[in-house]
Amino acid sequence: MADSKKSNAQQQDVAAGAATHTIVVKLGTSVLTGGTLKLDRAHMVELVRQCAMLRSQGHKIIIVTSGAIAAGREHLGYPELPKTMASKQLLAAVGQGRLIQEWETLFGIYGINIGQMLLTRADLNDRERYLNARDMLVALLDNGIVPVVNENDAVATTEIKVGDNDNLSALVGILGGADKLLLMTDQAGLFTADPRSNPDAELIHEVHTIDDKLRKLAGGTVGGLGTGGMATKLQAAEVACRAGIEVIIAAGRRVDVIIDLAAGKAVGTRFLPLESPLEGRKQWILAGPPPAGDIVIDDGAVTAVQQKGSSLLAKGITQVKGTFERGEVVRIFDSKNVLLARGISRYSSADMVKIAGKHSHDIHQVLGYEYGHAAIHRDDMVVI
Ligand SMILES: Nc1ncnc2c1ncn2[C@@H]1O[C@H](COP(=O)(O)OP(=O)(O)O)[C@@H](O)[C@H]1O
Ligand SMILES: N[C@@H](CCC(=O)OP(=O)(O)O)C(=O)O
Numbered sequence: 001m002a003d004s005k006k007s008n009a010q011q012q013d014v015a016a017g018a019a020t021h022t023i024v025v026k027l028g029t030s031v032l033t034g035g036t037l038k039l040d041r042a043h044m045v046e047l048v049r050q051c052a053m054l055r056s057q058g059h060k061i062i063i064v065t066s067g068a069i070a071a072g073r074e075h076l077g078y079p080e081l082p083k084t085m086a087s088k089q090l091l092a093a094v095g096q097g098r099l100i101q102e103w104e105t106l107f108g109i110y111g112i113n114i115g116q117m118l119l120t121r122a123d124l125n126d127r128e129r130y131l132n133a134r135d136m137l138v139a140l141l142d143n144g145i146v147p148v149v150n151e152n153d154a155v156a157t158t159e160i161k162v163g164d165n166d167n168l169s170a171l172v173g174i175l176g177g178a179d180k181l182l183l184m185t186d187q188a189g190l191f192t193a194d195p196r197s198n199p200d201a202e203l204i205h206e207v208h209t210i211d212d213k214l215r216k217l218a219g220g221t222v223g224g225l226g227t228g229g230m231a232t233k234l235q236a237a238e239v240a241c242r243a244g245i246e247v248i249i250a251a252g253r254r255v256d257v258i259i260d261l262a263a264g265k266a267v268g269t270r271f272l273p274l275e276s277p278l279e280g281r282k283q284w285i286l287a288g289p290p291p292a293g294d295i296v297i298d299d300g301a302v303t304a305v306q307q308k309g310s311s312l313l314a315k316g317i318t319q320v321k322g323t324f325e326r327g328e329v330v331r332i333f334d335s336k337n338v339l340l341a342r343g344i345s346r347y348s349s350a351d352m353v354k355i356a357g358k359h360s361h362d363i364h365q366v367l368g369y370e371y372g373h374a375a376i377h378r379d380d381m382v383v384i
Contacts, residue, residue, distance in 0.1 A: 023060070024169050024176065025047075025062070025064070028166075032067040037073065047252070062137070067099050069095055089153055089156075096153070113146070115140040115147050128325055130175070131326065134176070138176065166233045169181055173245045174245070184258075186252070188203050190207070194219045194230070206270050244273045247270070281379070291342060297335075311377045314352075341384055344376065347375055
């Protein structure tokens with residue numbers, strides 16, 4: 001895996017803790033229960049204290065929380081249930097409400113509001129739903145609300161499940177434009193073998209390349225309550241690093257672990273990011289699905305897009321060609337039919353036709369709703 005693209009200055013900033021980050025903190029069942037059969041509320045409040053301190057330093061925090069199944073099992077008195085998907089869904093359905101209530105109460109101690117997001121893979125594979133989920137996540141963060149995310153276990157069937165919160169946290173990191181993903185678990189990091197069964201296993205401090213040799217080291221869960229094990233943490237690290245997110249696996253019960261990791265201290269196992277988060281998404285725009293339509297823009301919009309780094313506003317659109325849905329990739333041409341850029345359209349072609357040439361503040365009046373002023377946001381655009 002290529003070395004991180006962070007400049008020395010950025011790395012010094014991070015080391016000095018001066019830079020602020022968007023950080024996804026994934027908290028596994030093993031961290032939240034301390035290996036017991038109950039949620040460890042004392043440790044949960046310690047985790048919240050660390051997150052509250054980071055927020056006071058300007059960092060944005062996204063929580064991906066496991067523990068719904070454990071909370072459901074605890075609340076129902078550890079019933080003997082068949083080992084089926086329906087049983088897991090039952091426990092999660094009972095436990096999720098109690099889990100989110102715990103987070104609500106604990107963040108409330110610090111005067112911090114939380115927003116629950118329950119996702120399935122279907123929410124992330126479909127571009128329109130992906131954009132909706134991203135808009136919501138960004139809106140929560142921009143309004144000082146901590147998103148608390150879990151898989152929507154109660155409804156997620158095998159076909160649409162992410163399946164584990166390690167992989168979910170990587171997808172949430174991409175969704176939220178995070179630059180750090182902290183996979184908190186019950187081990188100090190990734191070891192050369194499972195330390196539970198191999199006392200000679202040694203901690204791996206830094207990973208530059210995730211290859212089959214490394215994957216062989218990472219076993220599944222043995223804690224009984226967890227789902228992912230180290231194997232899913234490596235999968236998550238691979239996905240997140242490709243999108244430019246630095247990933248660290250560390251012990252969620254180590255003192256000040258979240259604070260130290262945000263400050264760039266060498267704790268746990270660090271996976272170097274491949275490229276900056278935005279480039280990861282832009283790579284998808286260029287190399288992803290074929291463009292679903294074309295948009296022609298006027299000379300003013302050409303200048304704004306090419307020279308001012310602006311988003312494309314409806315006012316600058318003169319023609320809409322093809323049929324596409326919100327979230328699909330389209331091509332952008334000037335009036336002489338020269339290809340200028342590609343971007344993810346925030347409006348369907350049917351809506352785009354209606355708002356073409358209109359001022360942004362007229363969109364809601366024309367459509368009865370709006371998905372923001374930009375027809376194509378700069379962050380979702382690649383200028384050729
Ligand atoms: N190479 C490895 N290094 C560290 N832990 C490993 C390794 N291989 C397997 N494991 C197991 O993975 C477990 C952590 O995964 P898991 O039980 O799913 O925890 P969590 O609930 O935090 O996701 C560890 O407790 C350990 O038993
Ligand atoms: N969504 C499930 C957690 C699934 C999961 O990945 O658990 P873990 O391996 O403990 O992070 C729950 O809330 O219990």
